[in-house]
Amino acid sequence: MRYNIAIAGNPNCGKTTIFNALTGARQHVGNWPGVTVERKSGKYTQAEHKFDVIDLPGTYSLAAFSAEETIARQYLINDKPDVVVNIVDASNLERNLFLTTQLIELGRPMVIVLNMMDMATEKGLEIDADTLATLLGAPVIPVVGRSGAGIDLLKEKILRVARELSLKSRPIDITYPRDIEAELEQVSALLTASGDENRLVRWTSVKLLESDKQTRDEVRALKGGEAILEQTARSIEHIERLFKDVGRAVISHARYGFIQGALRECVVETLPDAVDYSRRVDRLLTNRWLGLPIFALFMWLMFKVTFDLGSIPMGWIDSGVVFLMNVISAALPQSMFASLLVDGAIGGVGAIAVFLPNIFMLFFIIAILEDTGYMARVAFIMDRIMHNIGLHGKAFIPMIMGFGCNVPAIMGTRILESRRDRILTVLINPFMSCSARLPVYVLVAGAFFPENAATVIFSMYILGIVAAIGSGKLFSKTILKGMSKPFVLELPPYQRPTLRSLVLHTWERGFLFIQKMGTVILVGSVLIWALGYFPTQVDLERDYSAERAQVNQVYDQDLSDLTAKFKSSVQASKSVYHSEMVEYKASSGYQELNDQYQTLRTSLSEAHTNQLYSLRQQEVGDITEQKWIGRIGKVFEPIVAPLGFSWRESVALITGFVAKEIVVSTFGVLFGVGANVDEGNLGVISGLRSSGMTPLAALSFLVFTLLYTPCLATVAAIKRETGTWSYTLFSIGYSLGLAYLLAFGVQYFGGIFNWLS
Amino acid sequence: MFNFNKPRHQLSNDYSDGLRLNDLKPGEIGRVLEIGGSEQFRLRLIEMGLTKDTEVCVDKFAPLRDPMELIVRGYHLSIRGQDAQKIAVERIN
Ligand SMILES: Nc1nc2c(ncn2[C@@H]2O[C@H](COP(=O)(O)OP(=O)(O)OP(=O)(O)O)[C@@H](O)[C@H]2O)c(=O)[nH]1
Numbered sequence: 001m002r003y004n005i006a007i008a009g010n011p012n013c014g015k016t017t018i019f020n021a022l023t024g025a026r027q028h029v030g031n032w033p034g035v036t037v038e039r040k041s042g043k044y045t046q047a048e049h050k051f052d053v054i055d056l057p058g059t060y061s062l063a064a065f066s067a068e069e070t071i072a073r074q075y076l077i078n079d080k081p082d083v084v085v086n087i088v089d090a091s092n093l094e095r096n097l098f099l100t101t102q103l104i105e106l107g108r109p110m111v112i113v114l115n116m117m118d119m120a121t122e123k124g125l126e127i128d129a130d131t132l133a134t135l136l137g138a139p140v141i142p143v144v145g146r147s148g149a150g151i152d153l154l155k156e157k158i159l160r161v162a163r164e165l166s167l168k169s170r171p172i173d174i175t176y177p178r179d180i181e182a183e184l185e186q187v188s189a190l191l192t193a194s195g196d197e198n199r200l201v202r203w204t205s206v207k208l209l210e211s212d213k214q215t216r217d218e219v220r221a222l223k224g225g226e227a228i229l230e231q232t233a234r235s236i237e238h239i240e241r242l243f244k245d246v247g248r249a250v251i252s253h254a255r256y257g258f259i260q261g262a263l264r265e266c267v268v269e270t271l272p273d274a275v276d277y278s279r280r281v282d283r284l285l286t287n288r289w290l291g292l293p294i295f296a297l298f299m300w301l302m303f304k305v306t307f308d309l310g311s312i313p314m315g316w317i318d319s320g321v322v323f324l325m326n327v328i329s330a331a332l333p334q335s336m337f338a339s340l341l342v343d344g345a346i347g348g349v350g351a352i353a354v355f356l357p358n359i360f361m362l363f364f365i366i367a368i369l370e371d372t373g374y375m376a377r378v379a380f381i382m383d384r385i386m387h388n389i390g391l392h393g394k395a396f397i398p399m400i401m402g403f404g405c406n407v408p409a410i411m412g413t414r415i416l417e418s419r420r421d422r423i424l425t426v427l428i429n430p431f432m433s434c435s436a437r438l439p440v441y442v443l444v445a446g447a448f449f450p451e452n453a454a455t456v457i458f459s460m461y462i463l464g465i466v467a468a469i470g471s472g473k474l475f476s477k478t479i480l481k482g483m484s485k486p487f488v489l490e491l492p493p494y495q496r497p498t499l500r501s502l503v504l505h506t507w508e509r510g511f512l513f514i515q516k517m518g519t520v521i522l523v524g525s526v527l528i529w530a531l532g533y534f535p536t537q538v539d540l541e542r543d544y545s546a547e548r549a550q551v552n553q554v555y556d557q558d559l560s561d562l563t564a565k566f567k568s569s570v571q572a573s574k575s576v577y578h579s580e581m582v583e584y585k586a587s588s589g590y591q592e593l594n595d596q597y598q599t600l601r602t603s604l605s606e607a608h609t610n611q612l613y614s615l616r617q618q619e620v621g622d623i624t625e626q627k628w629i630g631r632i633g634k635v636f637e638p639i640v641a642p643l644g645f646s647w648r649e650s651v652a653l654i655t656g657f658v659a660k661e662i663v664v665s666t667f668g669v670l671f672g673v674g675a676n677v678d679e680g681n682l683g684v685i686s687g688l689r690s691s692g693m694t695p696l697a698a699l700s701f702l703v704f705t706l707l708y709t710p711c712l713a714t715v716a717a718i719k720r721e722t723g724t725w726s727y728t729l730f731s732i733g734y735s736l737g738l739a740y741l742l743a744f745g746v747q748y749f750g751g752i753f754n755w756l757s
Numbered sequence: 758m759f760n761f762n763k764p765r766h767q768l769s770n771d772y773s774d775g776l777r778l779n780d781l782k783p784g785e786i787g788r789v790l791e792i793g794g795s796e797q798f799r800l801r802l803i804e805m806g807l808t809k810d811t812e813v814c815v816d817k818f819a820p821l822r823d824p825m826e827l828i829v830r831g832y833h834l835s836i837r838g839q840d841a842q843k844i845a846v847e848r849i850n
Contacts, residue, residue, distance in 0.1 A: 094830040291820035384821035486798040491833040
């Protein structure tokens with residue numbers, strides 16, 4: 001037999017941990033149709049029965065206010081899973097059982113899992129699982145998800161409950177105060193009379209009294225629906241008169257009453273004054289005076305570790321890519337295909353693969369912050385500031401992640417509850433300077449501001465933050481007016497993270513980046529390669545081979561002149577003192593002449609190499625100008641001229657639209673040193689300096705790079721998360737506009753006030 | 758036609774000028790008398806266990822004074838001062 005089981009529970013109760021313990025590695029992460037809520041599914045086999053497991057989104061209730069709640073509810077009602085596995089946090093039973101009271105009313109066969117038993121024991125809670133099972137009408141299994149204790153028993157229980165499906169074990173009803181029960185009865189009677197066989201009468205009546213809009217719409221369509229709704233209205237009015245509050249509040253209150261009654265019978269607190277270590281730690285970490293400095297320190301450490309430790313494997317990947325490129329170009333004959341493979345695909349993707357260690361490192365640290373419970377404190381500490389831009393404290397988390405990579409950061413906006421908050425955070429996220437922009441800063445700042453490179457780069461990060469805050473304020477006052485969701489945030493106890501969960505989280509997010517490399521960046525690199533490769537025939541005004549021959553000829557001439565001069569001086573000085581050549585060569589006079597000669601010879605040859613090199617650079621520049629990429633750059637040249645850019649910078653910026661890192665390799669191609677350059681490359685630096693770019697233009701180039709759309713993958717993520725092209729196009733247009741405006745500002749005011757000259 | 762949606766809930770006159778949750782100092786415990794504000798806010802709080810008659814301990818305030826941290830039904834919950842102002846309480850210690 002094949003059974004469907006659904007895992008339901010509050011956020012943070014350990015659903016994912018149990019899901020992993022049940023299904024092992026066989027799982028699939030996708031999206032629920034139409035919404036950007038993660039959908040995790042997996043399978044396992046138990047005693048020759050197959051189980052398909054679905055991990056429902058974590059919710060506190062089934063009220064259908066948020067996308068998560070609607071999804072969980074629809075799935076439970078429409079897909080009718082054979083078993084609902086309700087995970088509850090045993091150390092926080094009262095609140096966790098609130099969802100359970102609603103699940104019970106859905107009437108699916110249930111298994112209740114008391115997770116985090118270790119924490120409950122630590123707190124001194126003794127829970128009588130058997131009594132609780134009787135009270136809730138479903139088996140209750142204590143487990144420790146983290147260590148896997150109790151999972152086997154849980155699997156067995158799930159199987160038993162699934163197989164007893166035919167026995168129609170009827171679960172208990174949550175009982176409400178008598179006046180409410182009377183009203184429920186009236187509504188139920190009408191519902192039963194309407195003759196809809198499949199309807200869950202109890203659930204529907206309760207939801208009707210709770211003024212649940214979705215249920216009301218469904219009932220309206222029934223036979224006699226209007227009459228049922230009229231009765232509902234009368235009942236609600238009656239309840240409101242009696243209890244002086246809306247039906248929903250009264251019913252929720254009654255649910256908590258039921259829970260409290262149940263817990264009185266089966267929970268004993270044995271350690272009334274157990275030390276709450278988590279609270280002690282929190283006293284320090286969210287301390288009035290130390291909270292913010294400690295947070296700043298953590299952020300600083302996060303960057304330090306990401307970039308310092310991450311740079312070690314970066315070198316390995318870089319050498320690996322170069323090695324691969326050399327091997328392949330040696331193995332393949334010179335052809336278009338070889339160039340496509342080596343310069344286009346491997347070179348392009350390789351230039352970005354070097355950032356993998358940085359990105360994985362960052363995600364690992366973010367996983368630590370999340371798994372320890374510190375992320376919730378970040379929201380707590382930062383809410384005051386984020387509230388200023390009209391956002392929830394939690395929105396700070398995707399903002400920090402943006403420093404690593406905007407793609408997962410934009411995906412991370414899913415942690416926010418309201419659509420408005422999500423869109424606002426998505427729109428300002430690209431201004432957070434992602435790690436891909438760093439190589440561009442290092443290259444350009446290194447070339448033009450070698451003394452102050454660090455300061456210049458740091459100011460880019462700050463400018464990005466300022467742009468994000470400013471835009472956030474602007475948007476929340478204009479296009480995204482309206483209230484953000486009320487801030488109601490649970491602060492879970494601090495936990496020691498497990499390596500397994502850290503690795504899993506890191507991998508899940510890091511994999512998105514690898515996917516990006518394999519798709520968007522690969523296609524983009526090949527496209528840019530093609531734009532730089534075609535047309536293959538170009539007509540150059542200057543005859544470079546003739547010029548080269550000329551340079552070589554002059555060099556040969558100079559060299560032979562020098563040698564002749566040396567020889568004659570040797571002859572002259574020898575004849576004065578010495579008769580024998582051997583004797584003469586040992587003398588200091590000869591030594592001096594020879595040294596002089598060698599020095600001149602070396603400098604002549606150096607000058608020659610430089611001449612050839614700069615000729616080559618000019619040639620590559622001229623050729624590129626004729627290729628498609630150069631022609632496109634030329635088209636945009638008049639537009640970017642006010643920013644101080646030439647066609648080269650415009651080409652670099654266009655290619656940077658695919659991915660910012662590509663800006664560096666584009667400069668490499670433009671200055672004839674090849675695509676695989678690192679930031680310290682002297683050829684590119686000297687090329688940039690001699691291309692006529694001023695330091696002021698370099699600064700406005702950096703500003704532009706910071707602010708315009710980060711990359712195609714980000715665009716794809718924005719489209720995915722906002723769900724509409726209009727916000728996506730708006731984001732592209734806005735960031736281009738802001739980039740242009742500020743870069744122009746730098747160029748214009750810099751010119752007036754004579755900065756950097 | 759009966760209106761099923763109650764957009765805002767005004768605190769009743771008995772409490773409209775009394776003590777509010779954000780008036781409590783860290784360490785003080787209050788009992789919830791009534792919750793005002795938008796329907797969505799009220800229900801969210803009620804779902805989180807902050808129902809009428811619940812005892813709430815104010816644990817602390819964030820470094821920038823806002824939001825505040827509460828202990829409700831044995832767990833820690835954080836809400837903003839402006840929202841806590843909509844919760845009428847009586848001090849019980
Ligand atoms: N001490 C203890 N910690 C646990 C146990 N089970 C899970 N955890 C920890 O609880 C935290 C939350 O677990 P998750 O599995 O991510 O919880 P979740 O319900 O999927 O959370 P969301 O994905 O946020 O809805 C993690 O840090 C786990 O390591 C347990 O039995 N004991």
